[in-house]
Structure formats: C-alpha cells, structure tokens
Amino acid sequence: MTTSHNPSGEDSLIARYFKPLATDPGAFGLVDDAAILRSSGEDIVVTTDAVVEGVHYLADDPPGAIARKALRVNLSDLAAKGAVPAGFVLTLALRSKEDAWLRPFADALGEDARSFACPLLGGDTVSTPGPQMISITAFGRVPQGRMVGRTGARPGDRILVTGTIGDAVLGLDVLKGGAAAKALASNPRAREMLVSRYRVPQPRNALAQAVRDHATSAMDVSDGLAGDLTKLCAASGVSATIDVASVPLSAAAAGLVARNAVGVATLLAGGDDYEVLCTVPATHSDALLAAGRAVGLAVTAIGTIVEGSGRPRFLDGQGKELALKRLSYSHF
Amino acid sequence: MTTSHNPSGEDSLIARYFKPLATDPGAFGLVDDAAILRSSGEDIVVTTDAVVEGVHYLADDPPGAIARKALRVNLSDLAAKGAVPAGFVLTLALRSKEDAWLRPFADALGEDARSFACPLLGGDTVSTPGPQMISITAFGRVPQGRMVGRTGARPGDRILVTGTIGDAVLGLDVLKGGAAAKALASNPRAREMLVSRYRVPQPRNALAQAVRDHATSAMDVSDGLAGDLTKLCAASGVSATIDVASVPLSAAAAGLVARNAVGVATLLAGGDDYEVLCTVPATHSDALLAAGRAVGLAVTAIGTIVEGSGRPRFLDGQGKELALKRLSYSHF
Numbered sequence A, B: 001m002t003t004s005h006n007p008s009g010e011d012s013l014i015a016r017y018f019k020p021l022a023t024d025p026g027a028f029g030l031v032d033d034a035a036i037l038r039s040s041g042e043d044i045v046v047t048t049d050a051v052v053e054g055v056h057y058l059a060d061d062p063p064g065a066i067a068r069k070a071l072r073v074n075l076s077d078l079a080a081k082g083a084v085p086a087g088f089v090l091t092l093a094l095r096s097k098e099d100a101w102l103r104p105f106a107d108a109l110g111e112d113a114r115s116f117a118c119p120l121l122g123g124d125t126v127s128t129p130g131p132q133m134i135s136i137t138a139f140g141r142v143p144q145g146r147m148v149g150r151t152g153a154r155p156g157d158r159i160l161v162t163g164t165i166g167d168a169v170l171g172l173d174v175l176k177g178g179a180a181a182k183a184l185a186s187n188p189r190a191r192e193m194l195v196s197r198y199r200v201p202q203p204r205n206a207l208a209q210a211v212r213d214h215a216t217s218a219m220d221v222s223d224g225l226a227g228d229l230t231k232l233c234a235a236s237g238v239s240a241t242i243d244v245a246s247v248p249l250s251a252a253a254a255g256l257v258a259r260n261a262v263g264v265a266t267l268l269a270g271g272d273d274y275e276v277l278c279t280v281p282a283t284h285s286d287a288l289l290a291a292g293r294a295v296g297l298a299v300t301a302i303g304t305i306v307e308g309s310g311r312p313r314f315l316d317g318q319g320k321e322l323a324l325k326r327l328s329y330s331h332f
Helices: A009-021 A025-030 A063-080 A099-115 A167-175 A179-183 A188-199 A205-214 A225-236 A251-258 A264-269 A282-294 B009-021 B025-030 B063-080 B099-115 B167-175 B179-183 B188-199 B205-214 B225-236 B251-258 B264-269 B282-294
Strands: A035-037 A043-052 A084-094 A120-127 A133-142 A158-162 A217-221 A239-243 A275-280 A299-306 A313-315 B035-037 B043-052 B084-094 B120-127 B133-142 B158-162 B217-221 B239-243 B275-280 B299-306 B313-315
Touching: A009 A025, A009 A099, A009 A120, A025 A035, A025 A120, A035 A084, A035 A120, A043 A063, A043 B084, A043 B133, A063 A084, A063 A099, A063 A133, A063 A188, A063 A205, A063 A217, A063 A275, A084 A099, A084 A205, A084 B043, A084 B133, A099 A120, A133 B043, A133 B084, A133 B133, A158 A282, A167 A179, A167 A188, A167 A251, A167 A264, A179 A188, A188 A251, A205 A275, A205 A282, A217 A225, A225 A239, A225 A264, A225 A275, A251 A264, A275 A282, A282 A299, B009 B025, B009 B099, B009 B120, B025 B035, B025 B120, B035 B084, B035 B120, B043 B063, B063 B084, B063 B099, B063 B133, B063 B188, B063 B205, B063 B217, B063 B275, B084 B099, B084 B205, B099 B120, B158 B282, B167 B179, B167 B188, B167 B251, B167 B264, B179 B188, B188 B251, B205 B275, B205 B282, B217 B225, B225 B239, B225 B264, B225 B275, B251 B264, B275 B282, B282 B299
Parallel strands: A043 B120, A084 A120, A120 B043, A239 A313, B084 B120, B239 B313
Antiparallel strands: A035 B043, A043 A133, A043 B035, A084 A133, A158 A275, A158 A299, A217 A275, A239 A299, B043 B133, B084 B133, B158 B275, B158 B299, B217 B275, B239 B299
16 A cells, blocks of 8 residues: 555554564455455364453553553463464554554564464554553464363363462552552562563463363463352363462462462452463373473462362362352453 | 352353354353354455444444444455355443343344354453443455455456445434434435434345455445545555446435535545445456346446556546545544
8 A cells, every 4th residue: 555545544553553463464464354364174263352441451551561461361362272373353442543652562562473473464443532442353273173162171180270370460459559569568579570460461372282182171360260260160060179279379479478468369369360270181180280391381280170060169278168259350 | 151150240241141142153152262163174254343432333322233333344344355254253342231232232233143144253341431342353254265355456347336325424414413414304214214324234245255256356335435445446556437427326315415415525435335345357247237136236337447556536427537635534
C-alpha cells in the first residue's frame, strides 16, 4: 500500500506498527481482511483471552509488559493443551495512537511472537472512549485427536504443577501497596520479582510435547490453583487431595507465609500464575518430572486424583483440611 | 459442571447463556480453555472484527441486533474470501451481566450461529468499567490455496458489487436525527429499512462459492465503497473506473439523492454496507450475475479495472469525475 493512495489512519497505524510482525505468508502482510492457517490434517487448537486496562493490567504498566501479557496468557493455554504455537490475531481497542505507547507495545509483541514462533496473522484496530483492551485469539497445532483436555483425569493420577504458585497475586498486592508491599519494604529485589511475575507470565510452551505425551488432563492456572483444579476435577468427574506443603512457592512467597504476612490460602486462590496444572498416571510421573528438568523447568507433584465429586481437599502437614473462603478470581 | 462445585460467576454465565450455542464437538461444551478446528487439508480462513458500543453500535441498540452485527461483520469477511463458515470464538467485555441484555443477545447470536452454520467454539468473558465491546474471530474453510485475496485484480476485469450501497450510513443518519431523518419524516418504512441496514448487516455467504469460482479479487465493503475499492486497487497494483450511475442504490437512498437531501458521495464513502465487492474477468461476469440470481441476490457491474496506480475514478453520467472529499470511515 503506497502513501499516494492516502491510506486511512487505521491502515497506516497497522502498516507502521504491526506489519513487521506479520512474518507468516498466511498473513498476506496484513493487506487482506483475512489470513490463512494451513493444515495438513493436524487439529488446530484455538484459544482466546482478553486483557482489559484496570482489570487485568494497570493503566501505568509498561506497554511492553502489557503486550507480552496479552500474548502470553494465550500461549499458556496452548502449552497446557500440548499444542505447538502457529500464530495469533489481535484486536486492539485504543483510546489514542500515541507512538510513545504503541512503539514499545508493538516491539515487545514482535519479540515475543518471534521467540515463541507465534506470528501475527491479522487483527482489528478500533477506537474506544473507555479502557484499552487487547483481545488475542491464538492458534496451535496438535496431531489429530491429541489435544490434552480437562476431562481425562482418573483416580490414582498424580497431580503436577510447573513453576511456583502465588507470586503473581503477591506482585499485584505489591503494586497496590498491600500487605506484601509492607512486609517487603526493605526487599526491593523480592518486590520486583513478584511484580514481574504479575506483569509478564512465563508460559510453559517448552513442556507442551511432554504434556501431550504423558498427561491425562491439563489446563493452565490462570484464575487460581484451587479454583482451576476444582474445574478440572468437575470436568473429569473426579476429586483430588492436595498436600499443601508440596505446593511449590518462591522463596519470597514462602518467606511471607512463614512470617504470617499472607496466608497460603491467598496464594492457592490467587490468579495470574500461568503455570501448567496436569494429571498423569502414576507410572508417567517420573517421565514428566524428567522432561521438566530437561528444559530447565521445575515440575512438582502436589497431590493425587481420587474418586468422588466433592471439592478437592487441601491438606496441611497434619492432614487437616485447609478452609478456603475463595477458590479463585471471578469477573462477576 | 455441577452447581455443587460452586462455579464462579463467569463460568455460570457462560454455561447459562453460551453453552447452548457451542454445538460443535470441537467446542467441548465450553468446559475447556481451548477448542479444536478439525481440518482434512483445507485452508482455514481466519478473520477478526470487533464492535464497540458508541463506535460501531449505539448503546440503546437492541441487544439482539448488536449480537447479529458482531457475528455478521465477520461472516461478511468469510463470504468475500469465498470461504464456508466453520465456527467462531467470542470475547465479550461486559459492564454488567443483566439477564435483560444477555438473554436476547445470546438468543440472537445462537439463531445466527445456526442459520449461518457457524457454531460458537469458545470465548472469554471479561468485565470492563467502560463501553461494552464484542470481538469475534471467525473461521471458514476453502480448498487449499483457494482463498480469494485482494491482489488478483487485473486490467479489463469487471467490478461487481452485491446488494445496495449507502443504506447503512443513511440508517445511522436517521438514528442521529440528521438530514436523512428530516427528509424521511413522513416515511417511517424507509426510515426503518435504513436503520435495519445499519444495525443488522446481511452477509452474502450464499454467494461465497461463486466468488471463489469466478473472482480474481474480492473484499467486503465495510468502510465505504470508495475507500475499500481504493485499498483493493492498491493491493492489486491497478486502478479502476466506476460508473456512478450504475452503483446500486435502494429506492429510499435513490429518492434522497434525487431530492438532493444527501449527495451520492456520502453513500460511496459511507461505511457498514457489508456487501461483496469483487473483480471478475469479463468472460466470467455473466456467470457471477447468474449465480446471484440463483440465490436471489442482486449483483451489479459498476465499472472496470484499468492500468495505473492512481485512485479509482468515479464518473457521472457525463463522464465527469466526482470529487470525493472523504473515501471511507477511519477510526483514527
């Protein structure tokens, strides 16, 4: 598209900021209304997640962090489904088109698109008088019939989780000046680590193939471990027992719990972890743990799937059930 | 998911309103984070378009009309690409979850999903303190390599358009009490027709196969015929001559032009038509016109693709070029 054709502001915004991200031939350089996803018989896994200013991120979060979060919450879904990223489309609802915001946003989005091999395929840019919003639909590929769902957990399966749980909710608390901020007043490195866990998820795509090879069910932990495990169990028609002492915590989170600055229940119900939660037959547990080590990612066994339809039980070191007032974050 | 698991408000909202729309097995009844699009080697066509309250629709538009518009603007893209609808994912940014709004919204969305054979595959529901927004990513299928793009128009091709042009921009003018509202003060039926053309597009999916069989390039007219044709020509590296007298107008629009209540330039640059604009080799022109007749849809030849890189020229009955101040709607 040449400037002699007097492209509209929207077209020139797309050409300027987003065309460089559209490296896949199926994106047609973003000059078409539509993109093409080629398939040679694999299943295309589709996931969609939106982030809203003031709800999922804070208005003064760095634009690059917002871009990464918007894409990574979707990459995290693909990882948990055992899918290899194939591309994404972007809907951007903007109040303004300031270069100071769009340039770092697009640059960071492009960096993540490259490093996760998930190119931009298309999108829509609209103006809004309200909070900004970024909605991404991402695509992945799995061999036919091999997407890892939520319904396959069976009694006896081990429950495994990647990384650490509860850092993001503490990071948000730090940003809001809550209890974690006060307790960590003299520890800027811990504050920074927790904030970065809130702002920029680390999706576990490196583990996707191992999840596909070993897991009977999986999902990413986005609304809180307790609530998400409850959903997985409900979908599979089973229940679970979790050994709370086994739930992996970062040193910062463990320190806050030890000092009673926050309760472990807050971490179990806190959102934005973006870790993979999965169930594997006991005989596959070691293989998945080894796959984690091979890619430098901690994978931890935290409990067992049991028969029943009750809520998962979270047991402390004495076998006493933890009372969880809230299971997860809900928008409504 | 049983209520004994105390689903979050978001989950129960999805189960209540949107699960009945998820009729495709790849949607897993909306209990998973992801959906599956099966493919047996066809290309998947992906398109995404968002509508924002106060920008693309008015806050007091009927919820059912908003739902239909949100889906149909995407179906219209699929039609112009020659694709058969396969499904869609929905991001819904809501201020509240009032049944009085969600019930008619979901019912109308479900009706359209059924009648266009485009089931809901998944989605995300988020809360927003700002204007509501609906972002839809829709999928279609075409045989491999057969999506109709924007780059194939060649000099000598005939330019064809479906339906009528300019009704939607007049409908919006009626809703805003502008010139069209005044000129049609005594003609409620014409006002109603124009408003309905603004609120509820009629995507031309019935013509998709014929577009694939005959068109060298195609797009849907969403931002205004003049601007959209300009984009198509730029993408194809050609120019065009349009016979303005041939551009199909509804009786209501033609009457307003004849009485000088609105200028034809307004209709050519007005958005929201959601008609198919395509180019066909002269030898295929009759076949596409016949295909239109076969499905009861007016298709009209309005001009010719010519060599060059200048803006398309819009000529009146005397061969004089119409000066267009504005080519189309732009968000920025």
